[in-house]
Amino acid sequence: MNEKIRKKIIFAALFIAIIWGLFNYEWPTRPEEADVAPAALPSVAGMTRQKSLTPEVVEEKTNRNWGDDPFRIKNGKQISKQGGNWVVSGILYNTATPLAYINRTPLQIGDTIDNARVVNIEPNYVVLNYNGSDHKIYFSEG
Numbered sequence: 001m002n003e004k005i006r007k008k009i010i011f012a013a014l015f016i017a018i019i020w021g022l023f024n025y026e027w028p029t030r031p032e033e034a035d036v037a038p039a040a041l042p043s044v045a046g047m048t049r050q051k052s053l054t055p056e057v058v059e060e061k062t063n064r065n066w067g068d069d070p071f072r073i074k075n076g077k078q079i080s081k082q083g084g085n086w087v088v089s090g091i092l093y094n095t096a097t098p099l100a101y102i103n104r105t106p107l108q109i110g111d112t113i114d115n116a117r118v119v120n121i122e123p124n125y126v127v128l129n130y131n132g133s134d135h136k137i138y139f140s141e142g
Contacts, residue, residue, distance in 0.1 A: 086116065086128060088139040093123040100126045102137070 090101035098121035100107050107118050116130040125138045 086114065086135075086137055088126050088137045091121065091123060091126065091139050093121065098122075100139075102126065102128075 086102050088100060088102055089104055092099040092101075097108060100118065100121045102113055102118075105113055107113060109118050109121055111118050113128075116128040116135070118126060119129045119134060120127040125136050128135045128137060
């Protein structure tokens, strides 16, 4: 089967599926105004008013425990040296322009962070030069 025939078959199947869906879809019906009895509507007297955003309410909601941060890297490797605490939280490896996220900052080769220069970015680690010595910081996928 060549490409042209395959495209025609797929288009025909899509067209048939759309037509079938339109005819088999259960369209919602609008209730007529006469069908709704006034007694079925909720009374305003029984409703409670929601709290307004006073500073106390904002403080209460701010101090709630919302659980762990879903975007925090839990298994990231960490290295501490004099003057720097570097955590590789992500690596976007591309041979032309690799990118590493160190301390939640996107960096390319040649950029600096905490007086350390990014020397190399590989798929599993980043090499930083700090005070003339190279440090490999490995990335562990969480």
